[in-house]
Structure formats: structure tokens, C-alpha cells
Amino acid sequence: MTKxxxxxxSDNYAGVHPDVMAAIVAVNAGHQVAYGADExxxxxxxxxxxxxxxxxSVFPVFNGTxxxxxxxxxxxxxxxxxxCVSGAHINADEGGAPEKMxxxxxxxxxxxxxxxxxxxxxxQVYDIGFVHRAQPAVVSITQTTELGTLYSPAExxxxxxxxxxxxxxxxxxxxxxxxxxxxxGVDFKAFTTDAGVDILSLGGTKIGAMGAEAIVVLSPALxxxxxxxxxxxxxxxxxxxxxxxxxxxxxxxxxxxxxxxxANAMAARLDAGLRTLGVNIPNVTQANAVFxxxxxxxxxxxxxxxxxxxxxHMTGQVRLMCSWDTTEGDVDALLTAxxxxxxx
Numbered sequence: 001m002t003k004x005x006x007x008x009x010s011d012n013y014a015g016v017h018p019d020v021m022a023a024i025v026a027v028n029a030g031h032q033v034a035y036g037a038d039e040x041x042x043x044x045x046x047x048x049x050x051x052x053x054x055x056x057s058v059f060p061v062f063n064g065t066x067x068x069x070x071x072x073x074x075x076x077x078x079x080x081x082x083x084c085v086s087g088a089h090i091n092a093d094e095g096g097a098p099e100k101m102x103x104x105x106x107x108x109x110x111x112x113x114x115x116x117x118x119x120x121x122x123x124q125v126y127d128i129g130f131v132h133r134a135q136p137a138v139v140s141i142t143q144t145t146e147l148g149t150l151y152s153p154a155e156x157x158x159x160x161x162x163x164x165x166x167x168x169x170x171x172x173x174x175x176x177x178x179x180x181x182x183x184x185g186v187d188f189k190a191f192t193t194d195a196g197v198d199i200l201s202l203g204g205t206k207i208g209a210m211g212a213e214a215i216v217v218l219s220p221a222l223x224x225x226x227x228x229x230x231x232x233x234x235x236x237x238x239x240x241x242x243x244x245x246x247x248x249x250x251x252x253x254x255x256x257x258x259x260x261x262x263a264n265a266m267a268a269r270l271d272a273g274l275r276t277l278g279v280n281i282p283n284v285t286q287a288n289a290v291f292x293x294x295x296x297x298x299x300x301x302x303x304x305x306x307x308x309x310x311x312x313h314m315t316g317q318v319r320l321m322c323s324w325d326t327t328e329g330d331v332d333a334l335l336t337a338x339x340x341x342x343x344x
Contacts, residue, residue, distance in 0.1 A: 006330050007307035008270075010206075011176070011288065014323035017208030017259065023249035024210070027241045036060070040241035044214075044248055051251060052216055053193045057223045058202070059215040059230055060243040064175045065094045066235040067201035067213045068140075069101045073229045074215075074222045075169045075199060076137035078103030082171075083124045084140040085111040087147070089173060101233060105134035113283070114145030115155070118162035125166055138198075139163050142173040143180045143191065148267075148289030150183055153191040160196025169219070170196060175203035178250075179287040182260030193218050204247050207256045207263075208324045212246035259324035263288035266322035266331055273335040277342060282317070290320040298341045305337050 007013055032038035041060065048058035061067045068090050072082055082098065084091055086108030090098050098104050107124040109116065116139065127133040141159060143151050151159075156172075163170045172192060174180070177200075181188055192200055198219040204212040215230075217223040230236050237243050250256040264287050271285040274292050283291040293316045294302065302308075311319045320334070 005307075006326075006333075008320040008322065008326075008330075008334065009307040009309055010321050011263065011323040012206055013307070014208070014325045016210045017249075017255065017324060019255055020208050020210065020246050020249045023245040024242055027245045032241050034238045034240070035236060036240040036244075038241045038244070040248065041244040044244040047248060047252055048216055051188050052200075052218060053189060055218065055220045056193065057217045057220070057226075059217070059226050060237060060240055060247065061213050061215060061230060061235040062211055062237065062243070064089070064173070064201060064203060064205070064213050065097050066233060067215050068094065068171075068173055069097050070226065070229045070233050070235055071171055071199045071201055071215045072098055072104060072138060072140065073102045073233070074217075074225045075171060076102070076104055079134065080137035081105035081107055081134040082138050082140050083107045083109065083116075083121055083136050083168075085109055085114055085116055085142075085145070087111070087114060088140060088142055089146060089175065090140055092146075107136065113149045114142070114147035115149055115151060116141055116159060117155075118158055121159065121162060125168070136168060138169040138171050140171040140173060142175070144176045144183070144287040144289070147283055148285060148287050148291065149283070150180055150286045151191065152184070153186065153195050156191050156195035156197065164196065169198040169222075172197045172200045174200050175206055175213075176260075176287065177203055178207045178256035178260040179264055180260075182257050182264050183287050192216075198222060202247075204250055204256070206323075207259045208250055209246040212243045214247055260288070263322045263324050263326060266326040266328070267320075269328065270320060270322065270331045270334065273331065274338065277335070277339055279338065279342075288322045290322075291317055292320065293317045294341075301341050301344075302334075302337055306334055
């Protein structure tokens with residue numbers, strides 16, 4: 001029998017939301033046409049338009065790396081480059097997939113809060129037309145960032161305006177887009193389409209799906225290549241209705257945002273409790289990730305009881321991630337363990 005346990009390592013560790021599981025079962029009756037020509041995916045197409053605007057189109061894929069790689073390929077030829085923060089998932093956590101699969105150079109920029117600005121992007125926009133330097137084609141930002149911080153709609157708009165003025169496209173890695181919408185208190189369109197984002201990786205897995213992500217094209221000219229890139233990148237689902245059904249369950253009735261509100265609230269509870277205990281948390285907690293600093297011995301002791309990741313081995317900073325199913329009891333149990341470790 002599988003042992004049931006709780007942790008704070010990743011929102012990927014959480015299970016599937018019951019409503020999502022029910023949606024999968026609901027489309028399991030009978031036959032539907034394969035490869036996306038099914039009734040469920042047609043519903044998802046209509047949902048994407050209602051969420052992101054009349055020009056939006058959606059392409060379900062299996063995972064976040066696939067969504068990012070396919071989206072970036074649609075934005076840039078193989079001799080070109082992507083500008084991102086050095087800690088971006090595409091640069092630090094995708095095993096070189098953008099380079100290997102898409103043939104793209106990544107220009108990583110150091111950022112204390114995980115965010116890009118027009119001024120930071122400008123540091124990599126030079127030697128345009130110079131054959132010896134991979135030419136920037138697209139900027140990729142992450143919402144929420146790898147440090148749990150948020151871009152406001154105005155910040156996204158400022159980046160988009162800079163990008164478009166300099167012949168660059170703007171990609172948003174939205175693996176935790178629902179946490180961002182929950183924290184900002186606005187709809188998805190406000191900080192994507194309306195803010196000038198050209199193409200989006202829409203996350204479902206971290207917010208309650210079994211394995212469902214999507215590419216949402218917001219600049220229609222980019223859509224033509226996506227079906228072919230998705231196929232050659234091995235991201236085309238034959239029984240696509242099962243992927244589409246998960247995304248519909250999450251986004252049609254607002255479940256994804258409600259899950260984000262809950263996860264963010266659990267992180268806020270954890271952040272407040274740790275600060276009350278005197279734990280140093282250098283980063284602001286804006287969504288569902290908390291980044292405290294512990295000594296090596298404290299981390300070792302806590303890891304005997306809870307799974308989580310060390311974020312920076314040099315400083316002792318760790319990442320504690322809350323999920324859609326994190327409970328107040330989970331948070332309080334961790335706080336009790338921290339209090340005991342601090343007293344030892």
C-alpha cells in the first residue's frame with residue numbers, strides 16, 4: 001500500500017483535484033476523434049477565447065517544458081536567442097531542452113527578485129545584425145517567478161512595449177499563472193493579452209491537473225506554426241480530450257484561481273508563522289512560495305520530517321512550496337517542527 005505523506009517540496013507533488021479527476025472520467029465514454037478534433041477540445045478553444053480575447057488560440061500539450069519549447073520555437077528561428085533571467089525555468093530547470101530541441105541561445109540576466117525590466121533586457125539588446133552574435137528574438141518572463149514574485153499588469157505592459165519597439169516578441173511562462181491571478185485579483189487577460197504578451201505557456205499541472213498544460217497564442221500570426229511544432233516536438237496528444245477536459249475543469253468555472261487563492265493563503269500563513277519565530281526570509285512572499293534561511297543542521301533536521309528543496313546551498317536559503325491541497329494543519333505542523341529545531 002502506498003504511504004500517504006505531506007510535504008512542501010513542490011506543487012508538482014500534490015495530487016489531482018477531484019473535479020479534474022471527475023472530468024477525465026466524464027469524457028471516457030464512447031469514442032471521439034483523435035489529435036484534437038474532438039468535442040472537448042473544441043470547448044477548450046471557445047474557453048480560451050473567453051479568457052484571453054477574440055484572437056486567442058489554444059494548443060494543449062503534456063508538460064511545461066514542452067509548452068515552453070514549442071512556444072519559443074514559434075517565436076524564433078534556430079539561429080536566434082531568448083532573453084530571460086538566469087534562474088528562469090527554461091534556463092536552469094529544463095535540461096537544456098530549449099537549446100537542444102529548439103536550437104536557441106539563452107541570454108540569462110541576473111535578477112535579485114526573479115523579474116526582468118526593460119532596463120535589464122536592454123543589456124542584451126546589442127550587436128543587432130552582427131553575424132557573430134545570436135540575435136535576440138524573444139523575451140521570456142515567468143509569472144509567478146521562480147522566486148515567487150509577481151509582475152503587475154503595468155510591469156508586463158512596460159516590458160511588452162520595450163520588446164515590440166525593439167522587434168522582440170514576449171513569451172510568458174505561466175506554470176503558476178493561476179497563483180498570479182489569485183494574488184493580483186484580476187482576470188488572466190489583464191496581465192497577458194491586454195498587457196501585450198504574444199504567447200503564453202498556460203499551467204495546469206501545478207494547480208490540480210494530472211498532466212495538462214497548453215500554449216495559448218495571443219498574437220494570431222504565431223499560430224500557424226504551432227500544430228507542426230507541437231507534432232515534431234512530441235507534444236501532440238492522440239487522445240487529446242483527456243488533456244483538454246482537465247484544463248476545462250480548472251479554468252471554466254474558476255477552480256484554478258480558487259486553488260491559487262488557497263495555496264497563496266497557506267504560504268502567507270507559513271510566512272507569518274516563520275517570521276514570528278524569528279526566521280530570516282529575505283524574499284517577499286507574494287504567491288505560494290516561501291524562501292526562508294536555515295542553518296545546514298536545521299535544514300537537515302527538518303528534512304527528516306518534511307520534503308523540501310534547498311534553493312541556495314551557499315546562503316542556506318530553502319524553498320517551501322504550498323499547493324492547492326496544503327492544509328492549515330500541514331503548515332502548523334511545519335511551524336511546530338521549526339520552533340523545536342530553533343530551540344535546540
